[in-house]
Amino acid sequence: MQKYNDTTYAILGILTTNCRSGYEIKQFIDNSLNHFWKISYGQIYPTLKKLEQEELATIQAASQEGKPDRKEYFLTEKGKEVLKDWLEQPLKQLPVERNEVLLKLFFGRHQTKKQSLYLLKDYKQKLENLYQTYEGIEEGIARYNNNHSDAKYWLFTLDYGKRVTEAAIAWCDATIKAL
Amino acid sequence: MQKYNDTTYAILGILTTNCRSGYEIKQFIDNSLNHFWKISYGQIYPTLKKLEQEELATIQAASQEGKPDRKEYFLTEKGKEVLKDWLEQPLKQLPVERNEVLLKLFFGRHQTKKQSLYLLKDYKQKLENLYQTYEGIEEGIARYNNNHSDAKYWLFTLDYGKRVTEAAIAWCDATIKAL
DNA sequence: GTTCGCATGTAAAGAGTTACATGATTGT
DNA sequence: ACAATCATGTAACTCTTTACATGCGAAC
Numbered sequence: 001m002q003k004y005n006d007t008t009y010a011i012l013g014i015l016t017t018n019c020r021s022g023y024e025i026k027q028f029i030d031n032s033l034n035h036f037w038k039i040s041y042g043q044i045y046p047t048l049k050k051l052e053q054e055e056l057a058t059i060q061a062a063s064q065e066g067k068p069d070r071k072e073y074f075l076t077e078k079g080k081e082v083l084k085d086w087l088e089q090p091l092k093q094l095p096v097e098r099n100e101v102l103l104k105l106f107f108g109r110h111q112t113k114k115q116s117l118y119l120l121k122d123y124k125q126k127l128e129n130l131y132q133t134y135e136g137i138e139e140g141i142a143r144y145n146n147n148h149s150d151a152k153y154w155l156f157t158l159d160y161g162k163r164v165t166e167a168a169i170a171w172c173d174a175t176i177k178a179l
Numbered sequence: 180m181q182k183y184n185d186t187t188y189a190i191l192g193i194l195t196t197n198c199r200s201g202y203e204i205k206q207f208i209d210n211s212l213n214h215f216w217k218i219s220y221g222q223i224y225p226t227l228k229k230l231e232q233e234e235l236a237t238i239q240a241a242s243q244e245g246k247p248d249r250k251e252y253f254l255t256e257k258g259k260e261v262l263k264d265w266l267e268q269p270l271k272q273l274p275v276e277r278n279e280v281l282l283k284l285f286f287g288r289h290q291t292k293k294q295s296l297y298l299l300k301d302y303k304q305k306l307e308n309l310y311q312t313y314e315g316i317e318e319g320i321a322r323y324n325n326n327h328s329d330a331k332y333w334l335f336t337l338d339y340g341k342r343v344t345e346a347a348i349a350w351c352d353a354t355i356k357a358l
Numbered sequence: 359g360t361t362c363g364c365a366t367g368t369a370a371a372g373a374g375t376t377a378c379a380t381g382a383t384t385g386t
Numbered sequence: 387a388c389a390a391t392c393a394t395g396t397a398a399c400t401c402t403t404t405a406c407a408t409g410c411g412a413a414c
């Protein structure tokens with residue numbers, strides 16, 4: 001079975017959610033996957049084109065009232081199979097996540113403590129903002145989307161974000177003290 | 180002030196640690212930064228070349244006994260300044276870390292529970308292995324490098340890795356239960 | 359008429375990995 | 387001879403972002 005990149009699989013997956021056009025896919029990502037997956041239009045449209053070439057999806061032109069025409073993509077049987085195969089494969093290996101703050105902290109060891117503290121406090125602040133963003137989204141889901149079929153999975157991914165962010169904040173506190 | 184990419188800054192930083200050649204830089208990364216920063220030779224050598232062109236570093240050929248010749252790089256005043264400027268700048272924004280497991284879990288909502296469980300258990304296993312790796316490195320530092328000037332900072336970065344990994348493991352457990 | 363949201367797309371630049379090529383020196 | 391380690395480098399490829407270009411329809 002031919003291999004595709006993760007962006008292709010992501011778009012294949014999104015096409016199962018009744019998102020049909022490039023524009024809609026972008027919106028879906030920005031609304032639902034934003035905290036662990038981003039894709040730009042520069043990837044979306046070329047990938048959609050490729051999906052059709054590879055016969056993983058078909059195109060249908062659709063005209064709408066009060067809005068410009070758009071192209072709707074539908075998974076083919078082959079497309080569904082390719083997606084399923086990918087879903088069944090576990091992670092090959094954990095990716096290394098680059099962390100600019102850790103890098104700076106490391107090289108800041110001959111710098112002033114003040115500098116490192118500033119770095120860490122700023123990082124902590126950004127993490128706290130992120131945490132609050134997660135909480136806000138979570139509340140929104142609980143209030144308005146509780147019976148949406150995706151709600152459960154949104155909450156899983158948000159929970160991941162919250163837990164990891166919380167751990168990072170705790171590390172900031174501990175490191176600020178230990179400096 | 181001209182901007183460079185993070186790889187350039189990372190190498191600039193490593194050059195302050197008495198690593199002088201491309202080969203040595205690669206070793207340093209693999210030994211010390213491996214869990215939050217990776218660079219391949221395909222980046223290192225072209226970047227070093229560029230450092231000299233930009234007058235951020237100078238080259239000195241060095242012959243060694245019993246080993247092939249090598250090129251030693253030394254930061255110029257300009258190089259030190261560029262590094263310092265970068266170190267002083269806080270994160271522009273938190274990067275989005277792609278997470279393939281979350282993506283699959285999300286799209287697996289119409290898949291079988293068995294499939295999602297398999298995915299999560301495998302992920303948890305990999306995280307636990309990583310955690311143990313961190314603990315092993317930590318012990319090694321405590322035993323052999325306790326008075327190395329970098330030891331404190333190695334431990335900070337390891338602590339970060341451990342905390343975040345631990346949080347991810349806890350999420351796996353919680354999500355496996357909630358599925 | 360202009361701004362906003364919807365909609366599709368491409369070109370160029372930048373970032374990064376992988377695979378390959380080369381060669382010195384040491385030890386077996 | 388040979389493998390291992392030390393050492394430097396490049397070319398091709400893949401992936402991603404950014405900036406730009408275009409145009410429809412609605413509302414003000």
